[in-house]
Amino acid sequence: GEDVEQSLFLSVREGDSSVINCTYTDSSSTYLYWYKQEPGAGLQLLTYIFSNMDMKQDQRLTVLLNKKDKHLSLRIADTQTGDSAIYFCAEHRGSTLGRLYFGRGTQLTVWP
Amino acid sequence: GAGVSQSPSNKVTEKGKDVELRCDPISGHTALYWYRQSLGQGLEFLIYFQGNSAPDKSGLPSDRFSAERTGGSVSTLTIQRTQQEDSAVYLCASSFDSRSPLHFGNGTRLTVT
Numbered sequence: 001g002e003d004v005e006q007s008l009f010l011s012v013r014e015g016d017s018s019v020i021n022c023t024y025t026d027s028s029s030t031y032l033y034w035y036k037q038e039p040g041a042g043l044q045l046l047t048y049i050f051s052n053m054d055m056k057q058d059q060r061l062t063v064l065l066n067k068k069d070k071h072l073s074l075r076i077a078d079t080q081t082g083d084s085a086i087y088f089c090a091e092h093r094g095s096t097l098g099r100l101y102f103g104r105g106t107q108l109t110v111w112p
Numbered sequence: 113g114a115g116v117s118q119s120p121s122n123k124v125t126e127k128g129k130d131v132e133l134r135c136d137p138i139s140g141h142t143a144l145y146w147y148r149q150s151l152g153q154g155l156e157f158l159i160y161f162q163g164n165s166a167p168d169k170s171g172l173p174s175d176r177f178s179a180e181r182t183g184g185s186v187s188t189l190t191i192q193r194t195q196q197e198d199s200a201v202y203l204c205a206s207s208f209d210s211r212s213p214l215h216f217g218n219g220t221r222l223t224v225t
Binding site for chain 1: 143145147155168171207210211213214
């Protein structure tokens with residue numbers, strides 16, 4: 001399809017790992033991004049991965065990229081209540097300069 | 113350094129009035145974007161400026177919407193004759209160039225009564 005797709009909700013217990021999944025659309029996409037949005041705030045860039053990489057790790061965050069299936073995931077280790085937010089997946093399509101195409105966001109709720 | 117700054121943070125206006133939303137991008141960023149986020153919806157692309165090139169206006173929902181970027185820096189998004197369906201959070205972002213990550217401001221929450 002034409003849309004970047006994400007599941008809308010995820011709930012985890014504090015201390016567990018969270019995995020947020022995303023399916024993007026363009027096999028020629030160059031960069032893929034994860035943004036975090038807390039209530040009343042704008043989008044904060046969490047991490048991004050270039051399309052020639054399979055994995056990127058940054059502290060508690062691990063991004064996995066499966067180009068064959070156009071699947072992107074974000075794993076948050078040792079999830080904390082402060083990680084509760086909406087997480088957006090976005091792609092930078094190779095065919096279109098500039099703009100990012102966003103999924104609808106996954107609301108992550110972390111229970112103490 | 114300073115991030116993307118948007119003003120006002122909140123705007124309440126009556127249906128039919130015009131509004132202007134302002135965005136100050138990060139200094140040195142050549143690309144500037146406007147997105148709209150409606151309640152329960154994802155991010156809707158509105159317009160993209162890159163340097164001195166003609167802007168990509170393909171996301172503007174109607175001719176009531178327009179945007180300018182003066183001097184390659186500050187941008188203003190104008191909505192004329194506002195309608196209730198224009199109520200949303202308007203997010204501005206900038207990036208170093210068209211291939212770099214976008215950095216977002218905190219948005220302007222527009223409420224049309």
